[in-house]
Amino acid sequence: MTTIEASAEPDIDFVVVDVETACSRVSSICQIGIVGFRDGREVFAYETLVDPCDEFSPFNTRIHGISGDHVAGQPTYAHIHDIVAGHLTGRVTVAHSYFDKGALAAACRVHDRVAIETTWLDSVRVAKRAWPDLPSHRLNVLTRFLGVRHKHHDALSDARAAGMVIVRAIDHTGIDLAGWLKPTTPKSAPAPKAAADGPLRGQRVAILGAPRNGPLAQWLAQAGARVVASVGTTSTMLVVSRDQPFGRFAHVSAPYRKAEELRTAGIAVDIVAEDELRHRLQDGTVP
Known part of the structure; x- marks a missing residue:
């Protein structure tokens, strides 16, 4: 198999990955999108359809619109693993929930490829902390709230959108990328005790x-x-x-x-x- 060199893009702050799957098996990646960000801007993008070497569920196809006909002649995950690893290895990798992390790990096992070594950051966790009162932190809800253009369940568009969630959260909270990578802080202290008297007594x-x-x-x-x-x-x-x-x-x-x-x-x-x-x-x- 041909070895493909790692991404040569310098000074990437973080990359974002999103995958679509063909069926309930998380290893069945049929599309992958990767976007690199530096200083709050997109600096590279990679997207490809993937032959999952698996069946297509009608349910999954209804969600993302990809069927077996679309991936005919496309590379398998085994063929693109080195490209994906080249973009992610040694970097901060964002995913909106850890579904994508699990899918990549499963695809590596199924296709007998080395696991990707990267530092993962869940943009759902970031969004919940940045905008705790939103009724939902699904990606399509967040993009409407933030005014970000987005085509849901398209891997490249989802990756771009999740990246913008991180960019906007950094701008909104003042917490930098290193801060978001820190473990979640312990449960917050209880609310202060109400004074015995005052104009809001009883409220x-x-x-x-x-x-x-x-x-x-x-x-x-x-x-x-x-x-x-x-x-x-x-x-x-x-x-x-x-x-x-x-x-x-x-x-x-x-x-x-x-x-x-x-x-x-x-x-x-x-x-x-x-x-x-x-x-x-x-x-x-x-x-």
Whole structure:
């Protein structure tokens, strides 16, 4: 077999890989896309159809549109392994969930190829931490939210989109790539204890877009509020943090929609912006 040299692209920050499979066996890769990023920009792309040496499930074909006819005469994974390994080996490799990691590992075993040595980063985990209040962190939901062009279940487009999730998360949070590679931090400290007295005494307050133990939560607790984990039937207020990631689309978040549903059901839940609430308390207006 011909040996293909590793990618010569210099100074790649990270690469992104996405695969489509022919059937329920994860080794049945029928398309693969790889995109390299440097300084927040795409610097190379690789895509190919792959003969999976396996059957095509009608279910899978309905998802990605690839059938046996499309891969006739295309290389098998064994033939492209060195190309894929050349792009990924020794680099940070992003995948949206670890399905792609498992698929590549399975394909290496089935086709008797050496496992690829790379540092994996799950863009789903990154997205959940960067935008915790999104109702879903599926790739097509994220691209709509972020305004990224995307053709779902096309390997190259999915790889580009997952790469942009990382780029936008770095911009949004200020956490660099090295920071995202660190192990997940331990479970956050509990919410601060409500002061015995204060203008928000008796209020059960959920927060949109800020942690339960952060500065906003501390301020609310000092004002007498009990900071709760989520919007529920006993909640009396949802405070929308000034730092929340949704901007003018905050109303699409799960906590906001839950609060509106409760209000429609006749449960009094006040939805208020952080700055407005601070102004109310400063003026002595009890919410």
